[in-house]
Amino acid sequence: MTALRNRLAAVEAAVTLAVAARRAGDPHPDDAFRGLYLSDEHVDAALRGPIEPVGPVGPVEPTGPIDDSPPGRLAVAFGLTETDLTLLLIAVAPDLDPRFERLYGYLNDDVTRRRATVRLALELAGLSTMSAAARRQAGPAGPLCAAGLLVVEDAERPFLSRGLRVPDRVCQHLLGDDSPDPLLLPVLARPRAAIDVPVVAAGGGLAYLRDRAPGCALAAAVAARPEAIVLDLARLPAGADDDLDELARVAGREARLRGVALIAGPVEALTERGPAGAGVRPFADLDGEVLLTGTVGWEPQWSARIPQLIDVPAPTGPDRVALWRRELGDRHTLGEQLPILTAPYRFSPEQIAQSATAARQAAALDGGTVTVALLRAAARARNAAGLERLARRITPAVDWTDLVLPDPVLSLLHELTARVRHRDTVLGAWMMRPGGGRGTGVTALFAGDSGTGKTMSAEVVAAALGLDLYVVDLSTVVDKYIGETEKNLSRIFDQAENCNAVLLFDEADALFGKRSDVSDAHDRYANVETAFLLQRMESFDGVAILTTNLRANLDDAFLRRLDVVVDFPKPDAAARLRLWRACLPADLPRAADLDLDYCAESFELSGGNIRSIAVTAAYLAAEAGQPVTMSDLVVAVHREYRKLGRLALPAEFGSWFGTWSV
The missing domain is CATH 3.40.50.300 (P-loop containing nucleotide triphosphate hydrolases)
Incomplete structure (x- = not known):
């Protein structure tokens, strides 16, 4: 913080000189209503010629070469000159020290304007307000505004009287706090899983990683740039089209503040937001290193920059097993079963990490080790719900x-x-x-x-x-x-x-x-x-x-x-006997006269028919308040025959023929 205090002290020295110069030329320095009206003397002074600068003729004295302090790292990350850094410190001073609010209000000749104006910032920095280069440097087209470090407000005012504001996130960075900008929180992701893929070339620039399997491009980007800022654009709220430019600008600034790459995707979440890829362009045109991910091919109109194109292959079976082992750690006893158990799950690396985490958490409540049942339950929980709108889900309950x-x-x-x-x-x-x-x-x-x-x-x-x-x-x-x-x-x-x-x-x-x-x-x-x-x-x-x-x-x-x-095939007599026994379980009260061997030999039915007959017989027994009898089964068989359009023959029903009432 010493470097920041030294730079603020240099700004304070310039403000002190400016205040002294203003007081020396003020005909009414002790006027209690100063700034609320214009006296005749002020009008006469304005008519005589240009107002003299309030600050020193030369720039604020630099405190030395750009160092490894927060201001120095900021200058290096954004390619700022010493003058840029001086203008930034002049603008941020009221946010760091409340004394500057009152001093700037005095120098602005308006107690309600407690931030530096363009004029005041230029003059405190020793720059001419009549210089086009200087005005551009502090204006919306300058490097500070383009990087999102400075905001020029009050667009309805004349240029020199417009206020300058430094975003809170930049102010926090200068104080050593690197908490992310709140605007990024809804889409900020923290993926842990990574896979080794063709290495993304170093040296900054734009790269596009295309998925061959869902989530693999993101895992590849994280593997290449583990410290990057990662945005999950699929979480963009509906109706956020108007904020995409601002989101991209803030994301680019965040990545450069931390000195890391920006990873954002999938681009499919942006392609439908505006014509000709207008939603992708704000991210693709950011300065610094940007890695975009997606499943679609790259469109040239998305950016004037030519990206490095990388097709990320789907992870192989051994890759996924290695990820499962890494994420589960020593919290399982599945051993050699793990490759067989996890083979059906074609998960992305992030889904594997999420499933393993869920399995470990469930195991902590159930004995401490991950079992087959816990692993499968956690894996099923990762499945997307999109298919449930198009198909009926059945959780298997048989083996x-x-x-x-x-x-x-x-x-x-x-x-x-x-x-x-x-x-x-x-x-x-x-x-x-x-x-x-x-x-x-x-x-x-x-x-x-x-x-x-x-x-x-x-x-x-x-x-x-x-x-x-x-x-x-x-x-x-x-x-x-x-x-x-x-x-x-x-x-x-x-x-x-x-x-x-x-x-x-x-x-x-x-x-x-x-x-x-x-x-x-x-x-x-x-x-x-x-x-x-x-x-x-x-x-x-x-x-x-x-x-x-x-x-x-x-x-x-x-x-x-x-x-x-x-x-x-249709079941034979032996198979039908097994089906009868399976469809009439031990929990079902059964009378002693049940002859399942007779049913299996006499009635050529499929397993589905036998199940229906067993359920019908159970209802008949429940209504009668007694165990299931052979009579109940015969009546249920007859009713199933009627559903199938089959005739009830004496050869099949034997002595039971005609015992049904309907």
């Missing part, structure tokens, strides 16, 4: 033991989960899907009659991977207007890739049907919709499951693009 399926079908389902867990190795490290713009997604088809376990199997697969299941609601997708269905599907696929969930297209033949010969406009646009789905499935990076009762109705081109096709 492999709940499935009653033949071994070949179970084997294919296990293969599906293995593809998701090991795709980074097979498709990434081993390069088994190179080129062609193909994604790293995993897609499967579950085909079979209604009630054979397709949807439940999708739920089990999601549970095994630690992911949520999202069932696409066709009512939110299909639109009668041309092109709208494709837009809805595009939004669903985009959200699914960012959401780390299993996407389920139930009754997929409604969307993925075969293309047909074009006989009218309807056929043409139906084929366009199918072609779009083919292209989007090709580039999909998530996990998608299609279910259908009519496999033959699917377009052959879809079948080629599927990774796993699972045919769900």
Whole structure:
């Protein structure tokens, strides 16, 4: 603070001389109403010629070479001359010492104007008010105002009588306080996760880091410039378009005050704010080192500067595992399970950091170590909610033991989960899907009659991977207007890739049907919709499951693009017996006359039908106030037959035939 006090003392010395000069030429120095009116003597003096300067002829004496003090570092960071620094100290003096308020009011000949005016600042600095260069130096086009260090107020006044104000943030910096400007707080981010990527060249300037996976460009920028000021522009409030210039100016000043780079993104949050990238330009044209991030390509109209363009690759499987290990530290006992458990989560580095933090906090309340359940719960909490507006979310509540399926079908389902867990190795490290713009997604088809376990199997697969299941609601997708269905599907696929969930297209033949010969406009646009789905499935990076009762109705081109096709057969007698036992759990009160072996042998039903029958029988028993009896089951079977349009034959019902009342 010594250097700052010395510089203020030099300003005070100049003010002292100015006050003495004013008092010596004042015909009424003791007038109590000075500044509130003009006497005849003042008018006569003004008519005789230009008013003499109030300050010294020469500039304020410098206190020595620019040093490592806050004023010195400020001068170096913004390329200020000694004169610039002097003007800044003259303007900021009332904010640092209240005595200057009264002195400036006296020198301004107006007790209500307690800051330095342009005229007063120039004269105290020993600069001529008739010099165009000097006036520019203290004006809005000067280096101080351009850098946001000085504000010229009172635009309606003549130039020389306009007031000068130093922003509070600059004043705090001169006092050694580097708390960020309050204007930046809503968008200021403090990311911790970083990944090693192609190094951003040193030496300042503009760089644009483009995401190949969400959040990676930000992590790369943080890795390259760990001390930078980071702005999350996605948090910009609605209606903030008019404040973008001010926000950019304050952000650029903040970065230069601290002597660090500015990282801001994603630029997509700015591209829609004004024509031709007007929202991006205020940030791209800032002086100093600026790193912008985004997912879109760089547009030349965004800045006159030519940026360094860097495509940031998505982190590989080992990269993400390393980040998980680093963020979890020694607070877990997952060991070699960690790569398998975290493989389904295609998280950005920041999402990994957030998930690991949430898991550690939950573990602190539940034994102290991160378990599989805590890790998966924390990971699910990081998922975006955007997909919930387009699909129905199902939190898996079943596992492999709940499935009653033949071994070949179970084997294919296990293969599906293995593809998701090991795709980074097979498709990434081993390069088994190179080129062609193909994604790293995993897609499967579950085909079979209604009630054979397709949807439940999708739920089990999601549970095994630690992911949520999202069932696409066709009512939110299909639109009668041309092109709208494709837009809805595009939004669903985009959200699914960012959401780390299993996407389920139930009754997929409604969307993925075969293309047909074009006989009218309807056929043409139906084929366009199918072609779009083919292209989007090709580039999909998530996990998608299609279910259908009519496999033959699917377009052959879809079948080629599927990774796993699972045919769900109708259950045989042994499988039906297991289903009956599973659908009538131990908590359900059951009468002694229940003959589940008879039910399994006699009634050829699917698992979905058996579940419906069990629920109906339970309601009948609850209404009667007794355990579930064989009669209840027979009545429920008969009602299920009626729903299916099947005849109740004596050969199936045996001695129970006709025992139902309706």
